[in-house]
Amino acid sequence: MHQELENSRKRIDKIDKKLKELLLKREQLVKKIGLLKKAHDLKIADKNREKSILCEIKSPYVKKIFKQIVEISKSLQSRL
16 A cells, blocks of 8 residues: 555656646746737737637546636736
């Protein structure tokens, strides 16, 4: 049991590391897109894009995370 728990935690740690790297890359792209939207006087929120992202997600857990990612991204863009 203990070894299985440790192995599972190690696997989660590897996944978390990848997630952090990807989220940092995403943050940079969100900023770039935010600046482009600002330069072209476009709205931050794109409801159609949000719906298309979220409708593809079946897991309620993952959907909840992505909703937060979208909200945080919009907040970041609105402060640029």
